[in-house]
Amino acid sequence: MxxxxxxxxxxxxxxxxxxxxxxxxxxxxxxxCAEGHMLDAQTGTCVPQTTS
Incomplete structure (x- = not known):
């Protein structure tokens, strides 16, 4: 044991x-990333998502 x-x-x-x-x-x-944001591959941070 x-x-x-x-x-x-x-x-x-x-x-x-x-x-x-x-x-x-x-x-x-x-x-x-939080909703409305996307990952920026160059900086590795979340940035606000832009819509066109």
Whole structure:
């Protein structure tokens, strides 16, 4: 029982580190803007959406 608990604790402690070390993880997150705004790809910020 003690061995299983120890292994479970080690797994829980190491899980976030292993997830970040994944080679497929590029560190980018999806971003969304509020309604009426759109993402400006050059600056990476939300800007008001213009209508024509």
């Amino acid at each position: 003690k061995t299983k608990t120890t292994l479970a604790v080690i797994a829980l402690v190491l899980a976030p580190s292993l997830a970040l070390a994944c080679p497929m993880h590029d560190g980018k997150q999806a971003m969304s």
